[in-house]
Amino acid sequence: MTMKWRGWALATSVLAISAMAQAAPPTAAMxxxxxxxxxxxxGGSAGPSMPSLAGQSKEAIVDAMKKFKSGAxxxxxxxxxxxxxxDADFVAMGEYFSKQKLHATNQTLDAAKIAKGASLQEANCxxxxxxxxxxxxxxxxxxxxxxxxxLQIQMADYLSGKRKMPEKMEEKxxxxxxxxxxxxxxxxxxxx
Amino acid sequence: xxxxRRNFIKLLGxxxxxxxxxxxxxxxxxxxxxxxxxxxxxxGGYGGTIAAKYxxxxxxxxxxxxxxxxxxxxSCPFSNLYIGGLMKDLSPLTIKYDxxxxxxxxxxxxxxxxxxxAAKKVVMTSSGEVTYDRLVLSPGIDFRTEEIxxxxxxxxxxTIPHAWKAGxxxxxxxxxxxxxxxxxxxxxxxxxxxxxxxxxxxxxxxxIAMFLKQHKPxxxxxxxxxxxxxxxxxxLFKKGWKKHYEGIIDYRPAKKVTEVNAGNKTVVIEGIEDVxxxxxxxxxxxxxxxxxxxxxxVGPDKNWxxxxxxxxxxxxxxxxxxxxxxxxxxxxxxxxYSANSEAKACATNIVNTMNGKELIDFSGxxxxxxxxxxxxxxxxxxVYSVDKAKNAIIAVPGSVGVSPDLSEIEAIYAESWLKxxxxxxxx
Numbered sequence: 169m170t171m172k173w174r175g176w177a178l179a180t181s182v183l184a185i186s187a188m189a190q191a192a193p194p195t196a197a198m199x200x201x202x203x204x205x206x207x208x209x210x211g212g213s214a215g216p217s218m219p220s221l222a223g224q225s226k227e228a229i230v231d232a233m234k235k236f237k238s239g240a241x242x243x244x245x246x247x248x249x250x251x252x253x254x255d256a257d258f259v260a261m262g263e264y265f266s267k268q269k270l271h272a273t274n275q276t277l278d279a280a281k282i283a284k285g286a287s288l289q290e291a292n293c294x295x296x297x298x299x300x301x302x303x304x305x306x307x308x309x310x311x312x313x314x315x316x317x318x319l320q321i322q323m324a325d326y327l328s329g330k331r332k333m334p335e336k337m338e339e340k341x342x343x344x345x346x347x348x349x350x351x352x353x354x355x356x357x358x359x360x
Numbered sequence: 361x362x363x364x365r366r367n368f369i370k371l372l373g374x375x376x377x378x379x380x381x382x383x384x385x386x387x388x389x390x391x392x393x394x395x396x397x398x399x400x401x402x403x404g405g406y407g408g409t410i411a412a413k414y415x416x417x418x419x420x421x422x423x424x425x426x427x428x429x430x431x432x433x434x435s436c437p438f439s440n441l442y443i444g445g446l447m448k449d450l451s452p453l454t455i456k457y458d459x460x461x462x463x464x465x466x467x468x469x470x471x472x473x474x475x476x477x478a479a480k481k482v483v484m485t486s487s488g489e490v491t492y493d494r495l496v497l498s499p500g501i502d503f504r505t506e507e508i509x510x511x512x513x514x515x516x517x518x519t520i521p522h523a524w525k526a527g528x529x530x531x532x533x534x535x536x537x538x539x540x541x542x543x544x545x546x547x548x549x550x551x552x553x554x555x556x557x558x559x560x561x562x563x564x565x566x567x568i569a570m571f572l573k574q575h576k577p578x579x580x581x582x583x584x585x586x587x588x589x590x591x592x593x594x595x596l597f598k599k600g601w602k603k604h605y606e607g608i609i610d611y612r613p614a615k616k617v618t619e620v621n622a623g624n625k626t627v628v629i630e631g632i633e634d635v636x637x638x639x640x641x642x643x644x645x646x647x648x649x650x651x652x653x654x655x656x657x658v659g660p661d662k663n664w665x666x667x668x669x670x671x672x673x674x675x676x677x678x679x680x681x682x683x684x685x686x687x688x689x690x691x692x693x694x695x696x697y698s699a700n701s702e703a704k705a706c707a708t709n710i711v712n713t714m715n716g717k718e719l720i721d722f723s724g725x726x727x728x729x730x731x732x733x734x735x736x737x738x739x740x741x742x743v744y745s746v747d748k749a750k751n752a753i754i755a756v757p758g759s760v761g762v763s764p765d766l767s768e769i770e771a772i773y774a775e776s777w778l779k780x781x782x783x784x785x786x787x
Contacts, residue, residue, distance in 0.1 A: 191746075192718050198704070201704040201708075204784060205780065248759055249759060319771075321772075324500065331605055
């Protein structure tokens with residue numbers, strides 16, 4: 169849009185929007201706002217089975233969306249929704265959500281499990297889920313303050329083989345007890 | 361420009377809708393000149409709340425006045441679960457507007473809109489006139505009751521509920537079901553599409569059948585569908601009905617109800633076939649909310665409002681945008697989630713226009729869940745964009761589809777869908 173056109177638009181307050189000939193392609197905000205009905209305003213989820221997207225890295229979101237699109241990651245709605253967007257859209261959405269502040273959830277968690285999880289996390293998960301899960305190495309998702317039910321659904325999918333674990337994760341998860349894994353999820357959900 | 365957000369809230373000391381109404385009536389700030397930066401939003405449902413909030417989030421220098429006749433909103437999505445007995449009251453479906461004021465500075469005026477003067481850019485309300493620079497209408501639906509002989513718009517729903525606007529009508533239908541004797545017959549009449557919430561009548565059928573199975577042995581529900589087949593998620597509903605409600609649901613396609621007799625609880629199909637019920641849930645054919653019709657915003661079909669697919673501005677009256685069930689949004693279904701997406705695109709382009717910036721093409725999503733039993737749900741999703749050649753909203757190929765089967769995990773996600781979308785609308 170040229171300055172000349174912009175000046176004219178500003179000056180003509182009664183200008184009908186539909187008179188404008190061309191609109192720009194959807195921006196990152198336009199694409200991402202549509203996700204917020206399920207993932208919360210700016211990607212901060214209020215629904216316990218839906219993950220917050222706020223504060224995820226661009227890489228984590230792009231990786232998740234590509235896997236939803238290809239079917240590599242199991243899904244209900246996300247497989248179909250991902251087919252409605254291009255790889256460039258995924259990058260735009262990823263950048264948008266990565267700029268939103270990590271969403272702090274307020275959920276009831278088991279203090280003993282949190283403590284146990286805290287003692288296990290650094291040695292077992294800390295190489296990829298860094299900063300107490302506030303960040304992730306490469307395309308590893310942030311888990312801090314994520315809803316516990318969401319994390320539990322994902323872990324169940326991993327353990328059943330529906331969702332494929334990265335090799336490094338599999339090495340650590342396989343020998344662990346279900347109680348230890350659940351403690352870890354409580355820990356990550358508790359991190360603010 | 362009138363008061364800024366902080367002063368406005370301070371002035372009102374908590375900003376109740378009543379206080380705001382009083383402010384509008386006495387202060388004259390809403391009826392006077394707008395300062396060129398006022399958007400008025402009519403209707404505090406799935407579309408209106410989001411349009412109001414997002415305009416303020418995108419540019420807090422724009423004044424936003426949300427006009428709504430009630431001090432709360434009850435969600436139609438999930439209201440079938442209440443009818444089926446899965447909720448004890450409507451509180452999980454009810455939102456208030458106070459946090460839209462506190463968090464975003466949306467001015468809420470509780471008033472009935474009585475008219476719109478598109479040329480003068482004025483909304484007439486029960487609390488006085490409100491001037492605007494741009495108007496967003498999210499009025500939902502009203503009923504074409506004149507197409508059903510014997511239907512009195514005021515008195516008929518008091519005994520023959522439609523329950524297609526959530527609230528007292530929803531409660532009435534459940535009370536009638538609870539009071540019905542075992543072995544009774546429920547009649548559900550579905551109008552020709554398009555209507556609000558395409559899968560809604562079939563979810564309602566499922567929830568009523570579930571209620572009858574649990575609480576009213578030997579009862580049945582006769583479904584009179586004006587459409588040639590189930591309008592949405594047909595395969596999944598048929599599968600669910602066979603699995604759970606064999607012998608309870610009597611589904612009859614292509615049965616258009618044309619007459620009602622509230623006195624003897626009878627509906628008439630095409631003037632010839634009488635069907636009697638102990639409880640009748642008659643959902644009349646629909647059109648855009650009355651205020652949109654009165655303002656002359658409906659198109660040649662006299663029912664729905666044609667809009668620009670990028671801005672949702674009416675193609676009939678400039679400066680008025682129509683979103684949600686009332687507008688013609690191409691391939692998008694008339695759903696709560698569609699209204700949410702439409703509201704955000706509309707907000708974006710109103711803000712950009714007011715700021716002399718370029719328009720942004722629409723990109724939206726629909727996600728819609730339906731319960732079939734207490735623990736199983738199904739869904740339909742789609743991604744939507746603008747086809748420039750057709751100048752219409754189309755579905756992005758490959759993105760539209762339904763659940764592969766009934767499942768418990770979909771029901772779990774559905775609960776979070778409700779929590780998130782209502783939180784978005786009210787905080």
